[in-house]
Amino acid sequence: MSQVRDDRLDPGLLRLIGVTLLGGIMGILDSTMVTVAADTLADEFNTSLSSISWATTGYLLALTVTIPVTSWAVGRFGVRKLWLFGLVLFLVGSLASALAWNVGSLVAFRVVQGVGAGVVDPLVLVILARAAGPSRAGRVMGMMGVVLSLGPVLGPVLGGVVLESMGWRSMFYINLPIGIVAVLLALRVIPAGPPVARGSGPRLDIVGALLMAPGFAAILLALTEAGERARFAAPSVLIPLVLGVALLVGYVIHALRARRTEPLIDIRLFSSRSFAASVTVQGLVGLATFAVLFALPLYYQVLHGHGARAAGLLVAPLGLGSALAMPLAGRLSDRLGARNLVRGGAVVAALASVGLTRIGADSGEVWSVLAAFAVGLGLGGVGAPTMGSLYRTLPPEKVPQGSSVVYNLNQLGGALGVACVALILAAVGSGAAAGDGAGIGGFQGAYWFVFAVTLVILAASPLLPGRPEAPTAAQADASSADGSAMAHQ
Template identity: 75%
Template sequence: MSEVQDGRLDARLLQLIGVVLLGGIMGILDSTMVAVAADTLSQQFRTSLTSISWASTAYLLTLTVTIPVTSWAIGRFGAKRLWLFGLILFLVGSMASALAWDVGSLIVFRIVQGLGAGVLDPLVLVILARAAGPSRAGRVMGMMGVVLSLGPVLGPVLGGVVIESLDWRWMFYINLPIGIVAFLLAMRVIPADPPAGQRSDTRLDVLGFALMAPGFAAMVLGLTQAGEHAGFGTPSVLVPMSIGLVLLVGYVLHALRARRTPPLIDVRLFTSRSFAASVTVQGLVGLATYAGLFALPLYYQLLYGHGARAAGLLVAPLGLGSALAMPLAGRLSDRMGARSLAQGGAVIAALGAFALTRIGGDSSEVWSALGAFAIGLGLGAVGAPTMGALYRTLPPEKVPQGSSVLYNLNQLGGALGVALVTLILATAGADKGSAADAVGGFHSVYWFVTAVSVIILIATPLLPGRPETPPAPAAENERAPAEEPVGGA
């Protein structure tokens, strides 16, 4: 792909970004829409909310298990072939979920959806990082961040509209026209895979997969259960988290000793300060983002009596702030580096969270909306430069592995954020006490978000500074191979 002298994105790259994000947004929207429909599905299938919750949990766990093996499959089968396969799998799961006849069939079909999403999610990053190259990684990650920011906010709103206006099955039917268009466009726009002889013939690290994938899944399950039970002391939390920790430690030991078959994730990547700092900061951003997204709707519902759809709309400023900040911060990071932008973003997020510790039950929604907007703006200014820095410093052959680590840590960060917010609110009695208890609980939540923002600020000096080389000159990559790694697509 060509680029003009100032490094702006050319038309072909913009088309690729649009097509890839069109396919990638379906999983983000679907996961949050189903959460909103829990009560409706419980009545429809005449079962408990606990049983219905497994439709979301099974999807999340399957996605988590699939992501690590996708990093290996990219080299073996090619990114385009794998992307089309993931889209088909997700659409088949969507159609089947829409036709589900009981809660058991819905859970099974959601697992199929999760398999498709586990293929698509890391591929979004890999395809765009390869196409952008180091000189444009920040701005492309910033554009991708718009979808990542607005998806969790729009999902509950869209889910509420579907549930109130249409049949619940349309939560899944809606994926079909979007997915078909994304598939047809991907056939034309995504660069062709290299010939079979030029693709990797590395064998799958079966033992590594057997350790790492269920290890991550067990950790996510434990954190999810912690959120449901508002505590970490129950067997349903401690058992899966202990199993997950043992499996992940086992994977690290296995990966360090692996000789004949390369490990799924090279843990020696974490010896690079810039890589370790980037994925850690990004995990903290996920933690703070999901904590805010989870707490704000409850705040509006408990203290103002708003319904689910109105509460979802009032959360939109957080996603909007992030969506506005990420493209600009990502573009600037290609010239300035990640460090100074992330520092400024962490300060803004901390100030926004601190402002939310000052509001009360009689405060206008305007003040909470402004605080949420500031949190989103600040975290967006951290997120895009950090992702851009990750892909500028990774060796080209490690880009799929880096994407796998980034997504899994984001999943863990989000699950941990929700679990901790639930625990904080339950400890304060916010869900069943007086208005004063509720306000105190939400103040504690945003003191927590403030603390996370400060930790991000402390970690930012470890991020890469100004890039060493300027954007590539015009037409440097005009005839680059379709599947060339970072810097050559």
């Protein structure tokens, strides 16, 4: 029987991708955009920076707690209803945050935003993975990766521009027109899916939710505190870290013993080498990306004297490199598989990281910009094929669970990357008193850390799937029909 491969994206699927990414980009931008307004908000509410930091920390914790429950709610309520609910909740939180009257109300409303983002963010992956089908998973995930790559980089830049030109409340008001358009388009484009009868669908694993969601949140809080304090040996770090690990160990035991209810995340998924390798590599990509995102702006500010906005613009090539590499690498992975592409991307990122370690205090910005761009290219070449391989090998009914795992590990990886770089800068680059050229040794140590992460990715690459089998004509027609049906429903 002849074998064919059809990776074409019909107009209906392209519309679905555009509408989905429009809704998802708000949460991605908001997770970093508000950080640039910390000083302004502290003055506005006459409070400390540590209190204001909870506006960001509360958002991230709420997002992290919500993501595992979202994977269950997909089967209970359907994707479309859940997507619209998440968008509306995010808009309500945005409007309320813009109207906040003190730091307490701001933190509370940011938590509402975080819950909305925790519903929407993993659904982006679920919607696109189901619509794309296995044969086009890499290509579609590559397109989604553009948003994921540019979001963390452009968030602070956009936040600085809006803050300086329109004030801090506009950083939340700006979500309203985008969100309203996203809701109206979603009503037309997001497929309704099969009807879900009241009371049908899986029962919520309440014990699992009480173990997993707080467990992830506690570890994220510990890593965030470690990054802010630049040390792990502090009660505010160790207590939530130990608690989080204990809760997750408890969840693993519970999930393996569960009989009456389906666990939020089926731990047996990790028995698949491809799944375990894919989610691990994706977490490492988040770790390396946020490590560079944390170190580079400080390098420009501390050693070159640039302001926050200029430093943010100089970091943008990192996201640009990743955004350029992801669509191409994702499309190639549908034909070539993930293994060799990830290997090549890891080598590029490793060499670029070594280049960053050679930059001194007096080096021109052009060299660090080029090196950051190359790091982005390399990590983009890793990320899209890895995501594609994950959704090619995951059973369709497990896609929501896989999306939950990917998002949570990416969050934890990013927080761990920031914490590790903060520790390295504090230990190695304590300043001119250390005699290392105004702290350049600390930044070089941070880039060596990124290099080590890329080596781990390289070592894990053989565990990823190789060239995918070409589908038969009947399979290709079925996959294309499924994707078109979802896009046009």
